Amino acid sequence: MRKFVASVKRFVTSEDGPTAVEYAVMLALIIVVCIAVITQVGTSASSTFNTVNGALS
Template identity: 55%
Template sequence: MSQLRRFLVNEDGPTAVEYAVMLALILLAALVGIASVGTATSDLFNTSSSEMQAHGIN
């Protein structure tokens, strides 16, 4: 009976799960941010390339 009580009172498991969820959310936000920056950078270089070609600069 005391082992069951200790199991129900123990908070190590839920704490680990909370940290795992927070880590997953942080990683997701980082990946979205990195992808967004990558897309914006690619668009910037493509626009620059198009403008240079339009003005005869190769």
């Protein structure tokens, strides 16, 4: 029982949990930004290819 109480105290006072959550939030934000950028680049590339296709036709 003492080992369990000691491990619970260690878990509560440990700062590894909040650090992991912070990294997860940062990773989620980076993924959202990457998706937004890739979507915008894809739209721009599609527009450019359509313009070139129209000029060649």
